[in-house]
Amino acid sequence: MKEADSINDRFDPIADAAEPAEFSGRWSVDFESSDELAIGTFTVDADQIASGTFLTTTGDYRYLAGRVDGPYMRLSTFDGAHAFLFHAEMQDDGSIKGDFWSGNWHHETWTAVRDDNATLPDAFEQTTITNEQALEELVFKDTEGNPTRVLDALDATKAKARVLEIFGTWCPNCADASRELVSLKEKYGDDLGVVGLAFEVTEDFARSSQQVQRHHAHIGSDWEVLIAGISDKAKATETLGFLDRVRSYPTLVFLNSDNEVQAVYSGFSGPATGDAYAAQRDRIEAIIDKMIDE
Template identity: 40%
Template sequence: MLMNKRLQYLFLFSALSVVLSACSVSPTPKSVSGQYRGVIQSPGGELAFPIHLKANDKSLSGFVVNGADTAAFDEVKLKGDSLIMGYSYYDSYLKATVQSDGSLAGQWARRSEGGDYISMDFSAEKGKTYRYETESPESYPFDGEWQATFKEEDGTTFPAHGNFVSQPGGKLYGTFQTETGDYRFLDGVFTDSTFTLSTFDGPHAFLFKGKLQPGGTIEGDFWSKDTYHATWTAQKGENTLRNPLQISAEQAVGNHVTFSFPDLNGDTVSSADPKFVNKPMLVYLFGSWCPNCADEARMLRKLYAQEYRDTELQIVGLAFEYTGNFQKDADVVSRYKKRFNIPWTLLISGTSDKDKAAEQLPFLDQIISYPTSIFVDRNHNIEAIHVGFNGPATGSTYYNEIQRYKAHINAILE
């Protein structure tokens, strides 16, 4: 009798061990692959975006979808039940634990100005492919162009131009353009009187909400990352924003450009070096952390390869980064260089604080935005200054940007 009980206990222990062993099996790339509805918990509510993960032998790759744009992770790492989906060139990572039901729970961590990381709660449900639940509205009240005014919490206001396109089933796409750049590809849903739009591409975590008012205007809110909030109003109307060549102070045009900063190896490079003497230059101010700067770099790389590779044009990128630590900043700019296969000179020029950056560049009265592109003639005098950059999400405005760059490059090459 005692022996039978021992055998029963042994059997139960063995069965329990098998169950526990099965429960503790680590996720694999194959089991983790699939589609997810990712959510960052914004102060304004759920900031949602679709995530696609794909198993490649023993590794993973993936991307986030924002309207017509896909933001591919440059690294996806699975170790045990820990999953990291990263944009290393932005120092931005989704870090999560794979749950027993296949969902993800963790944090979005991204380096911010000053060098510290911000962190926000992140989760993702597997098998859900929608961004936000949709209805079937009877009207399409948000289509077209809108003149908007944003008001920050300290009372500061700035103009913007909204452009939205509806699709059947309550889908809404579009962007806001400002005088210093655009908010890239916004994706979401609408009803007969409200809309929700969001985007997440590594550095950007934007959430917009709008509500149609009785007079046909829109009132809304805008949240960015963990703390930024602004309200906004809009009325139907065409784009009235200033030309980006007219924003910077007129007196800067004609100023003599000089610079001297370390390259990615720590060697000092100066505008007086032989390679720049009597050569026209495009000197652009950027940050590896800046998506509008990334849009500009992608455009410049293509334009340079197609039309200016065999000319005397010299391009110099002056990087203003978050940490102020040379090696950390050089590392992240090196990833930027590799990402866009950039053949021209990149220099570590200071921190992203605009006032401090302007002190490094006496030929500018102020720095209004990243990116800022300075067209410099053979005598190294400023021919024109282009503030900000409107990328492919702005459609025809993006095409006009390219034409402006070409016109001023051709002018300094003469």
């Protein structure tokens, strides 16, 4: 049996396909299930091998790869948590019509128009603080089952700049964000403290604790994580009480050494997003630098 050794093996070429359509570039994307526009970025090489991703207000679809045959593009990914398949067909007017499947349980259609200037709303302006007093009162169990006040965990870092990481171990975008926080910790050392609040897929504490410890080992993180609850966003919003809404996992809350919230960042653009990832890093570093310099 031939061993699959490249993206060429992912999709069979379409026989007698016409000249490949021009999918490379930046696209404004409308998914059937969402009221908010997304951005698609695609590249196609001389062998018709395609790669790219979709950026949304809650995160990105990470590394997609596939091929172009005539007017058709097929892309897919499997990251251990999600299996995504995208089909796209170039229309006569230069727009795209497509289908999206997630696993064997979800399907929706999507359309796109080429837009080199497509942008998403500012991720720092999507989520607001509604009740900072509620943050002061939050208590969750650590992975050993010890009730721990969130602000006490932040204070234990003794850092000038602090990040409260609202995440789930089941979430690939959260893994990207955690890796970024590990990198930032390496840069800033003790000046940056991180505490995680894990919202998991079940309310089984033992299972959630085990998942968090596996996440730590896989990511290479070592900060305190508290088991905060179940991943349902409405329930997470109610549990936390200090945000207007948990819009996405991850959500990063930036606090100074007095535990005063300085910014909230919703979602995360991972390394698959290229320039967006780099620009995001610059903005996050600017906030951390400002807190350290105060």
